[in-house]
Amino acid sequence: ETGINLFANTLSFMRVAAFSLNHVALALAVFTIANGLGTTGHWLTLFLGNVVIIVLEGGIVAIQALRLMYYEGFSRFFSGDGTEFVPLKLVGVK
Secondary structure, three states: OHHHHHHHHHHHHHHHHHHHHHHHHHHHHHHHHHHOOOHHHHHHHHHHHHHHHHHHHHHHHHHHHHHHHHHHHHHHHOOOOOOOOOOOOOOOOO
16 A cells, blocks of 8 residues: 555656646747747737736646545545435426
């Protein structure tokens, strides 16, 4: 069990490293595009490019937080006991 946990944690940290490389690639693309423009375009591209990067990475963080909460957090406390869910049926509605 310890070996499996070590392997799983290693893969998890490799995922974090991939996100870091993604950030570097996006920033490099924005700076490369900005360097080919004039002064106004340069600063506008840097500003808008960084806004796009922040929004994309914010989405990644939100998805990872949900993943941690649902799959890793809830799986430790969920026992599966209880009664089966039966949806409400309205009379005359198919």
